[in-house]
Amino acid sequence: MIVDAFYARLSMVGYNAFPHVIPQEFDAPAITYRVDQDNAPTEYDGTRTLKEALVTVDCWSTSYLEAQQMADAVESSFVDYSGDLGGLSPAVSANYIRKERRFDLLEQATGLYRVSLQLFIAYTRG
Amino acid sequence: MASELKGVAELSAKLRKLGPAIGGKALRSAAFKATTPALQAARAAAPAGRDEYSGEYSDGPGKPRRVRTVRPYPGKTYKGRLKMPGYASRNLRRVSYFSPDRTAVSVHLGVRREAFYALSFVEFGTSRTPPRPWLEPTWRALQSTTLARLAEMLRREVEKAAR
Numbered sequence A: 001m002i003v004d005a006f007y008a009r010l011s012m013v014g015y016n017a018f019p020h021v022i023p024q025e026f027d028a029p030a031i032t033y034r035v036d037q038d039n040a041p042t043e044y045d046g047t048r049t050l051k052e053a054l055v056t057v058d059c060w061s062t063s064y065l066e067a068q069q070m071a072d073a074v075e076s077s078f079v080d081y082s083g084d085l086g087g088l089s090p091a092v093s094a095n096y097i098r099k100e101r102r103f104d105l106l107e108q109a110t111g112l113y114r115v116s117l118q119l120f121i122a123y124t125r126g
Numbered sequence B: 001m002a003s004e005l006k007g008v009a010e011l012s013a014k015l016r017k018l019g020p021a022i023g024g025k026a027l028r029s030a031a032f033k034a035t036t037p038a039l040q041a042a043r044a045a046a047p048a049g050r051d052e053y054s055g056e057y058s059d060g061p062g063k064p065r066r067v068r069t070v071r072p073y074p075g076k077t078y079k080g081r082l083k084m085p086g087y088a089s090r091n092l093r094r095v096s097y098f099s100p101d102r103t104a105v106s107v108h109l110g111v112r113r114e115a116f117y118a119l120s121f122v123e124f125g126t127s128r129t130p131p132r133p134w135l136e137p138t139w140r141a142l143q144s145t146t147l148a149r150l151a152e153m154l155r156r157e158v159e160k161a162a163r
Helices: A003-013 A064-076 B008-017 B020-034 B036-045 B117-123 B135-162
Strands: A016-019 A030-039 A051-061 A092-107 A112-125 B053-058 B065-070 B092-098 B105-111
Touching (some): A003 A016, A003 A030, A030 B135, A051 A064, A064 A092, B020 B092, B020 B105, B020 B135, B036 B092, B036 B105, B036 B135, B105 B117, B105 B135
Antiparallel strands (some): A092 A112, B053 B065, B092 B105
16 A cells, blocks of 8 residues: 555645545645555566556645645655655655646636646555 | 557558558547447446435435435436436547647547536546546556557558558
8 A cells, every 4th residue: 555655745745635535624725635546567477566556636725826836846746756755664665756647627616726646656665 | 659569650651651641541540449449448437327316315404314215317417408327428439639740640538528527526526525437447457458459450451541
């Protein structure tokens, strides 16, 4: 599981971060995240320790500019970054991080802007 | 995507030799045929409502909950068209775009505007409801199949056009 390490990393960005949804008692600005995929390819000729995960981070704000700035902050926290992902034990070490996509949407019912980032992370644990 | 396939460069060169009119048409035809399994799988995976929902519902805040059967359909789209269960699935479409010189084509798979909720609300979720991705996992699962089919279809189209 990469989710705990990723949470630890996101909380360093400086906004409230929650899995999947913003709880009712919290308001934007906030970050939600989810793991879309987390697996190790099945190989029978040897144990592979490198795992691959797809993680989506959504930055929510009532201001479009702030939502973009939050996404920029998340992105820049991963620029030139490799190694221990969240300061956890056993350590989660990111070997490779790539941005898969970035887009923005307006949620009309709540008036919240969302900037969605999807990151591909290859990592090892332990 | 095409660059990940072996032999695609050679096939593309052959297509270019056929000229933009024939080559472009063959390219688009191959791309459409290659994405057919992905379209079918996406149709099967698309979120669909039910005709009836049974459960405990309340008429409003403070009012007692009671077991009822609710028939939410037919609903309406934002344009006022009737919307029955499976509307998103029926409105899945592929759209192709040519590059200006007609030597490259991209095929987009998605829902029509009136079924936007299947992507905006279900696939990506909202701030208060968790996402239930259906299109992207389907595409990822079929990516290698699609690539293999693209190579095969390109080969067939080149042979057909060269005849």
